[in-house]
Amino acid sequence: MASTVVSVNNLTKKFPAPGSGEEFTVLDSISLDVEAGNFASIVGPSGCGKSTLLNIIAGIETHESGSLKVFPKAGTSNSAAHIGYVFQSPRLLNWLTVKDNIQFALEAQNIPRERWHELVTKYLEMVGLGGQERNYPLNLSGGMQQRVAITRALAIEPDVLLMDEPFSHLDEITARKMRLDLMEILQRAKTTILFVTHDLREAVFLSDQIYMMNTKPARIFKRVRIDVPRPRKPEDPRLFDLEKDLVREFFSELEAQGYK
Amino acid sequence: MKIKLLKPGYLPGLLTIVASILLWKGVSLLFLPIFLPGPLVLLDRVIEVYGDPASYIVVWQTLSRIFTGLIISMLIGTAIGLSMGLQRNVEAFLDSWIMVLLTFPAICWAFLSVLWFGLSDIGPVLTIFLIVFPFVAMNVWEGTKAIEKDLINMARVYKAKRYLTLRKVLIPQLMPYLFSSMRIALSLSWKIALVGEAFAVGSGVGQKLIYYFEDTRVDMMLAWGISFMIVMVLIDLFVFRIWERKTFAWRHQLAA
Numbered sequence: 357m358a359s360t361v362v363s364v365n366n367l368t369k370k371f372p373a374p375g376s377g378e379e380f381t382v383l384d385s386i387s388l389d390v391e392a393g394n395f396a397s398i399v400g401p402s403g404c405g406k407s408t409l410l411n412i413i414a415g416i417e418t419h420e421s422g423s424l425k426v427f428p429k430a431g432t433s434n435s436a437a438h439i440g441y442v443f444q445s446p447r448l449l450n451w452l453t454v455k456d457n458i459q460f461a462l463e464a465q466n467i468p469r470e471r472w473h474e475l476v477t478k479y480l481e482m483v484g485l486g487g488q489e490r491n492y493p494l495n496l497s498g499g500m501q502q503r504v505a506i507t508r509a510l511a512i513e514p515d516v517l518l519m520d521e522p523f524s525h526l527d528e529i530t531a532r533k534m535r536l537d538l539m540e541i542l543q544r545a546k547t548t549i550l551f552v553t554h555d556l557r558e559a560v561f562l563s564d565q566i567y568m569m570n571t572k573p574a575r576i577f578k579r580v581r582i583d584v585p586r587p588r589k590p591e592d593p594r595l596f597d598l599e600k601d602l603v604r605e606f607f608s609e610l611e612a613q614g615y616k
Numbered sequence: 617m618k619i620k621l622l623k624p625g626y627l628p629g630l631l632t633i634v635a636s637i638l639l640w641k642g643v644s645l646l647f648l649p650i651f652l653p654g655p656l657v658l659l660d661r662v663i664e665v666y667g668d669p670a671s672y673i674v675v676w677q678t679l680s681r682i683f684t685g686l687i688i689s690m691l692i693g694t695a696i697g698l699s700m701g702l703q704r705n706v707e708a709f710l711d712s713w714i715m716v717l718l719t720f721p722a723i724c725w726a727f728l729s730v731l732w733f734g735l736s737d738i739g740p741v742l743t744i745f746l747i748v749f750p751f752v753a754m755n756v757w758e759g760t761k762a763i764e765k766d767l768i769n770m771a772r773v774y775k776a777k778r779y780l781t782l783r784k785v786l787i788p789q790l791m792p793y794l795f796s797s798m799r800i801a802l803s804l805s806w807k808i809a810l811v812g813e814a815f816a817v818g819s820g821v822g823q824k825l826i827y828y829f830e831d832t833r834v835d836m837m838l839a840w841g842i843s844f845m846i847v848m849v850l851i852d853l854f855v856f857r858i859w860e861r862k863t864f865a866w867r868h869q870l871a872a
Contacts, residue, residue, distance in 0.1 A: 411769075414773045415772075415773075415775075416769055416772045416773055436775075439773065441770070441773040441774070443766070443770065445766070447766050447767055447769075447770040449767065449784060449785060449788065450866060450867075451788040451791075451866045452784065452788075452866075456784075460771075460774070460776070460780070460784055461774045463776075463780060464771065464774040464775055464776035464777070464780060465774060465775060492866045494866065494867070512774070
């Protein structure tokens with residue numbers, strides 16, 4: 357059966373408060389699990405610490421207490437898990453071609469050089485950017501640049517793909533198309549995703565599982581399964597109903613917390 | 617071509633050049649040609665310099681000193697500037713040293729290298745290095761402040777090794793600063809090289825200058841100065857500019 361890929365247990369993160377020696381808690385006893393092949397989302401208000409949590413999972417920020425594990429694929433010899441990351445902005449190296457941008461991640465992850473060509477071609481094709489290998493990022497639209505960033509993350513065939521509001525910088529029409537395409541891509545790539553957003557509609561449409569997060573300090577106050585079968589349509593009334601319920605719950609939670 | 621030159625935009629510049637050549641001619645009539653040669657005499661001397669095969673050996677001697685000094689200054693200056701920008705403690709430690717070196721009178725280095733190294737190639741190269749590398753370090757250090765932290769974090773997320781990050785993430789972002797320091801470094805280097813050669817080394821363009829100085833041949837001094845200047849301008853135009861354009865091609869490339 358499905359095995360756990362990401363397991364976070366009672367994780368707490370504190371930041372030093374500016375101007376004083378004190379610390380304030382950003383993330384308070386966060387626990388969550390992501391199962392192999394699942395799409396899990398964390399939804400919370402802006403600035404609640406969602407990105408910090410992803411950075412901790414990606415290993416570029418530290419935490420004070422609790423445990424965190426990312427399990428590499430069973431049967432691979434790699435001791436460390438591969439983690440892909442798609443940021444809010446594409447964060448491409450503009451001086452490198454599309455192909456070299458993807459190969460940067462492949463080289464960084466010590467993926468054997470013989471496989472580069474195959475991986476670059478396969479995943480560029482998958483995101484709909486076949487033939488763009490030699491182009492430079494600045495020649496591409498914002499949406500296409502983000503597709504390159506997604507390719508870079510998929511090409512390392514990650515154990516888990518972290519996505520931090522990847523469509524929030526795009527116009528709504530492009531974002532909508534990207535969400536639909538992402539669903540299709542993930543069905544094919546069978547990637548495990550941990551997705552962060554403040555957009556409940558987006559989370560409901562994309563996810564198998566939603567963790568709802570409040571703020572100051574951030575705690576997970578609810579975990580919801582979205583059982584609407586795939587492929588889903590954005591205008592599916594079941595998704596609308598779920599979204600409405602969750603929005604209502606969000607507001608009552610935030611109000612109870614005294615959030616303004 | 618002629619029509620292009622006579623466009624209104626070119627006219628003021630063209631007039632200025634013509635006027636100054638005429639003024640130069642006028643003033644030169646008041647002096648002996650060896651103190652201030654006229655434009656045509658000078659042109660003749662420049663042609664004389666270029667016509668003599670021995671000149672090319674002299675120019676080559678100077679160029680090799682300039683580029684040795686320049687390359688060493690660029691490498692060490694970049695390494696120091698980069699480590700200052702990326703590591704707080706290095707910055708704190710070297711910060712004031714760079715300022716000291718930058719403010720130390722350049723001519724002192726030239727004299728000191730004569731005393732320390734006498735008549736050898738080390739003198740001018742060392743003088744170039746001591747004067748130029750602090751400029752490079754300063755410029756690169758400034759450049760590190762413009763490095764995008766988001767891209768460094770991207771590299772960290774993908775677990776890029778330090779060397780890979782340096783090559784593909786850091787250095788490309790420093791390229792504009794590296795090119796501007798290289799330009800300044802080149803123009804500084806060749807002037808310093810001539811001074812160094814004039815003082816210490818019995819060869820190169822600097823030696824020609826001091827030789828004609830002692831002979832009071834202003835015409836030949838100017839001819840050598842101009843001839844070498846032309847070489848440096850050509851190097852700037854045909855090596856550095858083209859290199860720069862290639863490096864930044866990604867900025868200008870338009871969608872087909």
